[in-house]
């Protein structure tokens with residue numbers, strides 16, 4: 001069994017604690033990514049989206065999972081289950097040292113998750129404590145002004161990887 005840890009980083013200017021709006025285990029936060037078929041290697045054309053509070057029944061067994069999808073090329077079926085409790089906010093310290101922070105663990109069977117897309121519904125706070133909610137990172141960037149700290153705040157150069165974990 002292979003698990004994938006979604007890891008993210010980016011440049012935070014006068015900001016820290018970048019994370020989903022409702023915290024790292026936000027039940028309503030939507031994760032967008034593509035999947036690569038473990039059988040034929042085909043990468044899905046469209047992004048898949050999964051949300052913690054939206055589950056679907058597992059095919060041919062009891063229980064639920066977050067995604068059941070068929071490869072359009074070879075028809076092989078795969079599933080993805082999200083495992084909460086491992087995510088940590090991206091702090092300015094980590095950002096400055098170029099480190100990635102874990103966001104969500106995926107138990108992915110039959111597929112390899114690839115190409116994470118930063119969507120909407122993020123939050124962060126300025127070094128002065130000003131909170132920025134509902135941040136939209138779908139354009140790859142966020143820029144605002146912190147009245148309290150009297151300085152510009154910015155998020156840019158976003159990157160994500162799916163690291164294989166045991």
Ligand SMILES: [Zn+2]
Pocket residue numbers: 037038039040041042071072073074075076
């Ligand atoms: Zn396939």
